[in-house]
Amino acid sequence: MPWIRNKPLHVVIRWQVLFTAFIALVFWGVFGLHAAISGFLGGMVSVISSIIYALIISRHKSYTAGGAIRTALRAEAVKIVVIITLLWTVFAVYEEVNASAFIGVFVITVIIFSMALFVPDDSKDIK
Secondary structure, three states, X not given: OOOOOOHHHHHHHHHHHHHHHHHHHHHHHHOOHHHHHHHHHHHHHHHHHHHHHHHHXXXXXXXXXXXXXXXXXXXXXXXXXXXXXXXXXXXXXXXXXXXXXXXXXXXXXXXXXXXXXHOOOOOOOOO
């Protein structure tokens, strides 16, 4: 993901993807295919919205505090709209969704995203 220049966001999105893949495999072995697909979709809702958020943040070029806040609020608003749209789409389209797996993995990946606060930002740009 070289287009995401913010190191903490880059790291937590990688964690989200790895967790989503791991838990989907675990669900497949323990609960079956529909739970695995549901868990994967729940994780991907958060991953996709996080990538969109990171792209908006990475394009930020203002050097004022007000500009940074506007960009962060805009990115968060877009992220929320994307989440609502994707959650609705999964429930509307995938009839065999396992709601517990879907919502559970979604919530955990959202929590993983909040861990960006704890990732040190050693460099401004990812190379």
